[in-house]
Amino acid sequence: MGYKIIRAVLNFIFFGIFRLHVEGRENVPSKGAIIVAPNHKSDWDPPLIGVAFDTRIIHYMAKEELFKNPIFGWIIRQFGTFPVKRGAVDRTAIRQAIRELKAGNPLGIFPEGTRIRRDGLGRFHSGMASLALMTGTPILPVAVIGSRYLPHRKGPLAVLIGKPVPVKKERPTDELVAELNEEIKGKIQQLMDDYQAKIS
Template sequence: MGYTIIRVLLDLFFFHILRLHVEGEENIPSKGAVIIAANHKSYFDPPLVGVAFHNRRLSYMAKSELFRNPLFGWLIRKLGAFPVKRNSADMGAIRQSVRIIKGGEPLLIFPEGGIVHGRALSRFHPGMAFLAILTGTPVIPAAIIGSEPLPKRKGKLAVLIGKPVEVKKARPDDRNTKELDGLVKERIQAMIDAYEKGNSVPFL
């Protein structure tokens, strides 16, 4: 009940007040595990991607510091968040991620590891690719446009959803994680560049 109420309020806020535009909804699988890899521009991004993926309930990692406030921690847990200790190999967060994937649910990850302003993407951390390869889970690239808080926000608010990148289950290593990171990053950047130039978005 709590999730449903929060979700209705978020839908009203993003779609009817901020006029969120979503493209590529046909690329969202109706069931089964998938990792959603998105760029990160503001604290609004997790619920923003959540409402864009309207037919799926997402789980996502959030830095452990956000759970120190009991009320806010309760709220983001209702929205699918679970804590991760940044700048460390948090085995608890990794195990929780694997449980979500094995349960056939979608997992949202921000591979940049933190908020990055500007059009160009920052370096990807290896966690997203590691989990995808370890479990053989497809990755959906997602591009977030214009989610910066006012007064930095310019132009339209949009989420662009790319086609799933199929991933073969294997032992993750430096080579295959860098290769997957590079491919997903390239697709997100291509969607951002095309949208901001007013061109047709290449969902690839």
């Protein structure tokens, strides 16, 4: 019930007030585990992407600081979000992430690890690619545009969902992690570039 109420409210806010534009919903698999990999500009990103995915609930791995505000923490928990400690290997969060994938759920991980308060993409950390390689889970690249300024709206607000990138299950060496990160980063950048070209 909490999820349905929160989703209805956020749908009104994002689609009704902020006029959120979503592309690529047809690329979201109807079932099965997948890692959703968006760029990160704002604390609004988890619920924003959550409403963009209208058929599935994304179970986010998000920094534990977001849960300090009890109201916001409750809201993002309704979208399947669970905390991860930054700056160290959080084995509890990793085990939870693997459980979500084994259950066939979409798992959301921000590859940049934190909000990037500037134009463009930041450095990708190893977590998303390592987890994908360890489990052989495909990755869904997602580009978020305009969330950096929320709750103010400056320019277009959009969530662009790319096609799934298949990942072969194998040991996540530094080389394989870097290669996969670059591939996903390139696809997110391409989604942004194509959208900007279209609206220019």
